[in-house]
Amino acid sequence: MIRTHQGVTGDDDLKPDLTPLLDIIFIVMVFLLLTASVKLQSLDVELPQTDTQALQETQADPITVNITATEPYWALQGIQIDSWDAFKAALLKEVKASPHKPVVIGADRAGSVENMLKLLAFLQQNKIKATQLLMEEDK
Template sequence: MIGRPEPANSGWRSLTPDITPLLDIIFIVLVFLLLTANIPLQSLEVDLPETDSAALSSVQDTKSITINLMAGSPAWALQGEQYEDWEQFKPVLQAQAESLKETDLILASDKEVTVDNMLKLLAFLQEHHISATQILMEDD
């Protein structure tokens, strides 16, 4: 039979604390620790050339073509001739595609250039099977 509940202040139940909130907190912390403990670290491996810094900063005096990426406007330059945007610069690159394959290509970029501009140029070079032989970087 269903009996009547005992009054809250009678017997041994009134002397024990209610640990339900404590158990809730312990389970939440336990779940948090389990979810964050096994997060795999993602990394990108980059193979850097093993040469001295003098060789990295020097540009060879062979026949070469320089492509400049600049922050702001004009954004592009080929052998010093500047172009305002990619739509003006791409036809010039397409006309020079064969000569870019035969000579050394030097990419010189300003450090404030957006990644979008660099990716456009690298995608164009990859599409036309042109390998960049030198990328100029600023010394620290």
């Protein structure tokens, strides 16, 4: 045991001070967390193909929404609507008139993804649940 000239053990004086080491470890850890890139993972899935006749047999008179590839892009219950604002108003009116009916979306394969996302965002914003997304059958 080492004694100082005053007779007190000097164990505390001989231990290294770890505070600077901990500071450096935390700085490096924060740097690594801020610079780490997060890879978004996604799955490749094949969507099922359905035809409209099978849907009409299983669903009782759904509210049908169509997105076409050419203008006018929007159709509700088979009737084309010229503008997005008119389409939104007509869809809200139809859903409020028949809240029990399911909403079915049919999009043209060559249609704009932007139009599909715009429609899905509108449905989510207004708490309208789409029960099915239809795809055209390959011929």
